[in-house]
Amino acid sequence: MTNFKLTPQQIADYHRDGYLIVKNFLSSDEVKKLHGIAIEDNMMRKHSFDLNDQSGKRTKLALWYTPGNDAYGLLSKSKRIIDSVNELLDGDAPVCHFHSKLMQKEPKVGGAWEWHQDYGYWYKNEFLLPEQMISVMVAITDANKQNGCLQVIKGTHKMGRIEHGFSGEQVGASQHYVDLALKTMELVYVELKAGDALFFHSNILHRSEANLSENSRWSLISCYNRSSNVPYNEPSNSSTIPIQSVPDEALLEWETSGLQESANFLEKEKDEALK
Numbered sequence: 001m002t003n004f005k006l007t008p009q010q011i012a013d014y015h016r017d018g019y020l021i022v023k024n025f026l027s028s029d030e031v032k033k034l035h036g037i038a039i040e041d042n043m044m045r046k047h048s049f050d051l052n053d054q055s056g057k058r059t060k061l062a063l064w065y066t067p068g069n070d071a072y073g074l075l076s077k078s079k080r081i082i083d084s085v086n087e088l089l090d091g092d093a094p095v096c097h098f099h100s101k102l103m104q105k106e107p108k109v110g111g112a113w114e115w116h117q118d119y120g121y122w123y124k125n126e127f128l129l130p131e132q133m134i135s136v137m138v139a140i141t142d143a144n145k146q147n148g149c150l151q152v153i154k155g156t157h158k159m160g161r162i163e164h165g166f167s168g169e170q171v172g173a174s175q176h177y178v179d180l181a182l183k184t185m186e187l188v189y190v191e192l193k194a195g196d197a198l199f200f201h202s203n204i205l206h207r208s209e210a211n212l213s214e215n216s217r218w219s220l221i222s223c224y225n226r227s228s229n230v231p232y233n234e235p236s237n238s239s240t241i242p243i244q245s246v247p248d249e250a251l252l253e254w255e256t257s258g259l260q261e262s263a264n265f266l267e268k269e270k271d272e273a274l275k
C-alpha cells in the first residue's frame, strides 16, 4: 500500500481503543520478499535467541536497534509507517526508531507472552512519556488463534501504567489488574493476514498464547519514540535519533541485502529487561 495515509476515523479509533488494524498494509510481493529473507537470512539466524515463557516454552526472536537499507530496515523506515506513527503519537518532536524485533513463533514450540504493557518494560528504561511511544506489528505469516496471535484488552491504554513483575524471562503485568480490566473491557484476538499491520499503544495490555499449531507465526514488531522522550536508563541511543523515512516503493524497488552487523543487534546475555 503506497501513498498510505491514516484517515481521521482510523486515528480516532486508535485513541479510543488503544490499537488499530490496517488490512493489506503490505502487498503480497512485499510479504513474499520479507518472508523469503526471514527464513534465509544468516545474520537474522545468527542473532536470534530464545526466550522462555512461564511454562518453559521457547519463543525465538532477533532484536536490533539501527534500521539499515535491508528489506526489514526499509519497511521500518517506510514513509507509510513513519507518517502514521507521527499522526498517532503525542507531541511534535521527530519520530525515532527504538528497535525492531522479528518474532519467530515456531510450530508446536513457539511460547507464550504474558499479559503486559510495553511501557511496563520501557518504564524500567526510564522513558517518561508513554504517549510518545508506540509499536507496529506487521504480519509476515497469517496470525490466528491457532498459532498464537496477539490478544489485546481494548481500551486498557487508558488505565495508565500497571505494576509489572518478572514472569519467566519476561516481564508480566499484575494479574489482579488484568482480571479487573477483563471484567468490563473486551478481550480481542488480533487475527491478521500476512501483510496486515497492527498499531498499538505502549500502555495497552496484550499477550499471546503458545503456538500449538502446525504453522509458524512470524511478525516484525517495530517500536518508535519521539526524540523529546529521552530515556535515562537505556544503553542504546536509537530511541532519540530522528529517523529519515524512505519512500514506500523502496522495499521492492531498491537493491537490498540481508541484515548487516551494523543493525546493532541485542545479544541476550547482555540483556536485563528485554525491551
Ligand SMILES: O=C(O)CCC(=O)C(=O)O
Residues within 6 Å of the ligand: 103, 113, 118, 148, 149, 150, 206, 207, 208, 219, 221
Ligand atoms: O509476538 C507476540 O506474540 C507478542 C510480542 C509482544 O507482546 C511484545 O513484543 O510486546
